[in-house]
Amino acid sequence: MTTRALLLRGGHLVDPSTNTDAVGDLFLCDGKVEAFGSRLGVDDDNPGLETIDCRGLVVSPGFIDVHCHLREPGREDVETIATGARAAAAGGFTAVCAMPNTDPVTDNQAAVGFIIRQAQIANASRVYPIGAITVGQKGIALAEFGEMIAAGAVALSDDGKPVASAQLMRTALEYARTFGVPVADHCEDPTLALGGAMNEGAMSAKLGLRGIPSEAEEIMAIRDILLARRTGGHIHLCHMSTKGSVELIRWGKERQVNVTAEVCPHHLSLTEDCVDGYDTNAKMNPPLRTQADVDALQQAVRDGTIDVIATDHAPHHYDEKEREFADAPNGIVGLETALAVNITWLVKPGIIDVKTLVEKMSCAPAKIFHLPGGSFRKGSVADVTVFDPKATWTVDAKRFRSKGRNTPYGGQELTGQVHLTVVDGRVIYRRQD
Amino acid sequence: MPTRTSTLLDARAMARTIRRMADEIVELNEGTDDLVIVGIQRRGVPLAQRLVAAIGEREKGHVHQGALDITLYRDDLQTVGPRPVVGSTDLPVDIDGKVVVVVDDVLYTGRTVRAALDELADFGRPRRIALAVLIDRGGRELPIHADVVGKTVTVESGQRVDVMVEELDGKDAVILARKGEEE
Amino acid sequence: MTAPLGKDLLGLESLSGDQIRLILDTAEPFKEISERAIKKVPTLRGATIVNLFFEASTRTRVSFEFAEKRLSADSVNIAASNSSVSKGETLVDTARNLEAMRIDMVVIRHGASGAAQFLAERIESNVINAGDGTHEHPTQGLLDLLTLRDHFKRLDGIKVCICGDVLHSRVARSNIWGLKKMGAIVGVCGPRSLLPNAIDDMGVTVFNRIEEAIEWADALNILRLQLERMQGGYIPSLREYNRVFGVTRERLDRVKRDVLILHPGPMNRGVEIDSDVADGPFSVILDQVTNGVAVRMAVLYLLSGGKPELAEAAKKGGER
Numbered sequence: 001m002t003t004r005a006l007l008l009r010g011g012h013l014v015d016p017s018t019n020t021d022a023v024g025d026l027f028l029c030d031g032k033v034e035a036f037g038s039r040l041g042v043d044d045d046n047p048g049l050e051t052i053d054c055r056g057l058v059v060s061p062g063f064i065d066v067h068c069h070l071r072e073p074g075r076e077d078v079e080t081i082a083t084g085a086r087a088a089a090a091g092g093f094t095a096v097c098a099m100p101n102t103d104p105v106t107d108n109q110a111a112v113g114f115i116i117r118q119a120q121i122a123n124a125s126r127v128y129p130i131g132a133i134t135v136g137q138k139g140i141a142l143a144e145f146g147e148m149i150a151a152g153a154v155a156l157s158d159d160g161k162p163v164a165s166a167q168l169m170r171t172a173l174e175y176a177r178t179f180g181v182p183v184a185d186h187c188e189d190p191t192l193a194l195g196g197a198m199n200e201g202a203m204s205a206k207l208g209l210r211g212i213p214s215e216a217e218e219i220m221a222i223r224d225i226l227l228a229r230r231t232g233g234h235i236h237l238c239h240m241s242t243k244g245s246v247e248l249i250r251w252g253k254e255r256q257v258n259v260t261a262e263v264c265p266h267h268l269s270l271t272e273d274c275v276d277g278y279d280t281n282a283k284m285n286p287p288l289r290t291q292a293d294v295d296a297l298q299q300a301v302r303d304g305t306i307d308v309i310a311t312d313h314a315p316h317h318y319d320e321k322e323r324e325f326a327d328a329p330n331g332i333v334g335l336e337t338a339l340a341v342n343i344t345w346l347v348k349p350g351i352i353d354v355k356t357l358v359e360k361m362s363c364a365p366a367k368i369f370h371l372p373g374g375s376f377r378k379g380s381v382a383d384v385t386v387f388d389p390k391a392t393w394t395v396d397a398k399r400f401r402s403k404g405r406n407t408p409y410g411g412q413e414l415t416g417q418v419h420l421t422v423v424d425g426r427v428i429y430r431r432q433d
Numbered sequence: 434m435p436t437r438t439s440t441l442l443d444a445r446a447m448a449r450t451i452r453r454m455a456d457e458i459v460e461l462n463e464g465t466d467d468l469v470i471v472g473i474q475r476r477g478v479p480l481a482q483r484l485v486a487a488i489g490e491r492e493k494g495h496v497h498q499g500a501l502d503i504t505l506y507r508d509d510l511q512t513v514g515p516r517p518v519v520g521s522t523d524l525p526v527d528i529d530g531k532v533v534v535v536v537d538d539v540l541y542t543g544r545t546v547r548a549a550l551d552e553l554a555d556f557g558r559p560r561r562i563a564l565a566v567l568i569d570r571g572g573r574e575l576p577i578h579a580d581v582v583g584k585t586v587t588v589e590s591g592q593r594v595d596v597m598v599e600e601l602d603g604k605d606a607v608i609l610a611r612k613g614e615e616e
Numbered sequence: 617m618t619a620p621l622g623k624d625l626l627g628l629e630s631l632s633g634d635q636i637r638l639i640l641d642t643a644e645p646f647k648e649i650s651e652r653a654i655k656k657v658p659t660l661r662g663a664t665i666v667n668l669f670f671e672a673s674t675r676t677r678v679s680f681e682f683a684e685k686r687l688s689a690d691s692v693n694i695a696a697s698n699s700s701v702s703k704g705e706t707l708v709d710t711a712r713n714l715e716a717m718r719i720d721m722v723v724i725r726h727g728a729s730g731a732a733q734f735l736a737e738r739i740e741s742n743v744i745n746a747g748d749g750t751h752e753h754p755t756q757g758l759l760d761l762l763t764l765r766d767h768f769k770r771l772d773g774i775k776v777c778i779c780g781d782v783l784h785s786r787v788a789r790s791n792i793w794g795l796k797k798m799g800a801i802v803g804v805c806g807p808r809s810l811l812p813n814a815i816d817d818m819g820v821t822v823f824n825r826i827e828e829a830i831e832w833a834d835a836l837n838i839l840r841l842q843l844e845r846m847q848g849g850y851i852p853s854l855r856e857y858n859r860v861f862g863v864t865r866e867r868l869d870r871v872k873r874d875v876l877i878l879h880p881g882p883m884n885r886g887v888e889i890d891s892d893v894a895d896g897p898f899s900v901i902l903d904q905v906t907n908g909v910a911v912r913m914a915v916l917y918l919l920s921g922g923k924p925e926l927a928e929a930a931k932k933g934g935e936r
Binding site: 200201202204205206207208209210211213277278319322323324325326327 | 706708733734752789812817
């Protein structure tokens with residue numbers, strides 16, 4: 001009986017979930033992790049066995065992005081589930097969670113099923129749908145959580161928009177608790193943020209752009225934390241961007257509130273100064289903040305206040321970004337630069353080590369969103385990322401697998417390069433020299 | 434090889450020349466009635482001032498004096514690099530029906546005078562426009578001649594004429610220098 | 617040689633003091649041209665200028681038009697609407713079309729901050745910002761500087777207070793940067809809801825009371841209060857605004873000094889400024905308008921022509 005087997009040989013195995021941080025082999029068999037360590041005694045005669053030399057590279061459980069926008073259905077000109085899943089693979093992500101702000105909104109079981117089917121056809125990284133909290137993301141009536149979860153949704157979110165009504169958020173947290181999934185909220189007080197295009201501060205005053213104050217995020221973050229405390233539901237705070245938010249999350253965690261939080265690579269690396277010159281590739285929501293915010297977020301990743309690094313991958317058509325700053329859409333692509341940005345701004349300066357990075361990009365996302373993967377434990381799904389933490393490369397948006405080219409990192413030399421992405425024991429991405 | 438620099442007029446010679454020019458202007462105008470002396474920025478302006486003073490010494494009566502900056506009328510504005518500095522233009526009287534004597538330091542290609550004539554036309558219609566220059570060095574590119582000339586000099590290629598005036602240069606002198614050489 | 621201005625005039629924040637001084641000094645001789653019988657010099661003959669106005673503006677557009685005509689340029693006015701979600705031609709397409717028509721300069725007024733820079737980065741023609749959103753209005757700032765310099769014979773050390781809606785004012789920004797670069801001391805006065813949150817980082821003194829501002833200042837630059845600010849909820853009523861922040865004769869009379877009065881116009885008489893102040897002896901509001909033409913002529917002149925490759929050729933052609 002021939003089995004499908006892959007031996008990743010001689011890499012630096014890093015898996016915080018099994019407390020592994022040593023050179024060794026990883027043996028994947030029939031889509032599952034079979035064994036890892038040294039001297040595994042793998043039968044080299046197995047005709048189905050492929051061996052890949054991973055010496056000098058880090059071998060880790062596959063990265064999982066709990067926050068990306070794949071634009072299908074509705075804006076297939078900008079990204080499809082297939083192109084998004086391939087971009088994910090190139091970025092070392094073996095699974096991504098697709099936000100429901102599609103057109104139509106992913107707010108019912110059929111829409112969830114569509115995404116799952118498209119992902120199967122794409123045959124690249126895994127794609128998990130996130131269902132909308134409210135019908136049409138209109139913030140009025142709860143969507144059918146139960147049916148969406150049964151169809152494969154892994155979380156609920158109205159991302160792109162906040163849930164403005166506190167009462168509705170309270171109910172969502174309670175109702176989602178029934179099914180054991182997180183509610184991911186885009187924290188933004190709509191009245192404070194109205195018309196804002198960037199962080200409110202010295203740069204917005206200089207550029208004459210309407211600012212979004214930190215408090216727009218923080219007021220909503222503490223509301224959600226308090227509602228999670230009240231309801232016992234699991235609140236997951238998306239793309240945290242301010243120093244104040246970090247303090248509020250810490251406050252909640254100290255009180256054992258069921259709160260988890262994510263931060264994006266761009267909020268860990270860039271500041272509002274990037275907006276100078278009206279670069280629309282520095283426009284995202286939440287906006288780039290100040291160096292004090294970046295410093296606080298980096299420390300929060302280090303000390304565990306922030307659980308997850310997620311990309312908020314948001315492709316846009318180049319025409320849409322090629323316009324007046326206030327009118328340009330929010331968001332940047334992130335799947336193919338996330339690892340390198342994290343290594344360049346967090347690992348290289350010594351703020352976190354590679355093990356913590358793997359925790360934030362793989363183990364914690366799997367645990368928080370109850371997804372397969374994120375571990376080398378025997379029997380785990382054979383999703384693996386192999387990367388070189390020292391290699392440098394220059395970002396060339398034209399070479400992205402994503403249809404989106406909207407990156408603020410274009411032309412920059414970054415450190416950290418994905419070599420191999422393995423999903424279900426099969427290589428779905430291999431770096432071409 | 435010509436000598437490196439030579440003085441064509443020293444301060445005293447220059448003062449003498451200006452007095453003679455003043456006389457010629459009065460003669461040309463048959464008096465000082467309706468006379469307006471207009472210097473072209475920058476060295477034409479102090480020269481005009483001295484001509485007015487010299488005329489005032491001999492003739493009774495007031496002679497009007499003006500200044501003209503021709504920068505905005507230059508025919509090479511689309512070709513020169515950074516924009517040249519624009520000086521002030523100041524014509525104290527209406528020039529309609531007057532005799533305007535345009536004063537400049539050196540007459541060479543004639544292009545500056547052409548610009549000055551164009552500019553004067555925007556201010557009115559003088560009865561006559563005359564041209565007085567301290568130095569005529571030849572080399573005309575336009576059909577323009579001076580009515581009053583302080584000194585005519587022949588300039589070899591590779592040479593240039595520098596007029597210096599007390600007000601701007603700290604001394605009065607006219608010097609023949611080699612091109613590209615600092616005075 | 618004084619530092620040249622570069623290709624475009626987008627704002628005063630990016631200019632040096634020397635560059636601002638060059639523009640003001642160049643504007644001086646241009647004032648005289650507007651006093652002539654024939655108010656026209658041939659300087660920009662053959663140059664094509666497009667006045668691209670996405671926002672309604674009479675004053676600034678007319679001032680630019682006069683400046684262009686007095687320099688003999690050929691100019692065309694384009695008025696376009698710019699609702700932010702307008703599905704019409706995008707600014708980038710407009711830019712490409714203008715470029716294809718081989719124009720020399722564009723004067724742009726647009727409702728979005730950064731629109732002038734956006735255009736400047738995409739076309740080779742010179743771009744002059746005639747007001748972009750709430751960012752800058754550099755020629756207004758320059759004419760204010762020129763008017764102040766005419767009166768005080770200097771800018772260094774004079775105290776100028778900008779009064780009113782600084783938050784939404786491009787005039788305020790251009791004034792703050794320009795005045796500071798020229799060594800003036802800048803104050804602002806207005807309700808805190810109409811001052812940027814980060815005003816303290818801009819190096820200005822903030823006055824909460826108009827009386828204190830008048831006491832302090834050598835000159836007041838009184839901004840127009842956009843009437844829609846009241847609908848926006850920034851201030852409760854125009855009546856209260858006038859009562860608390862209006863510049864009135866009575867308030868000015870309390871100080872025993874002359875305080876120069878500037879206003880970029882159009883004025884709301886009886887709101888931010890009383891009529892007897894606007895028409896009073898210390899008002900230089902009409903001088904501002906006159907200086908506006910001279911400053912714009914200076915800017916057009918300084919940015920025009922001067923293609924480097926032609927300058928080389930001219931050098932070879934001998935000296936005059």
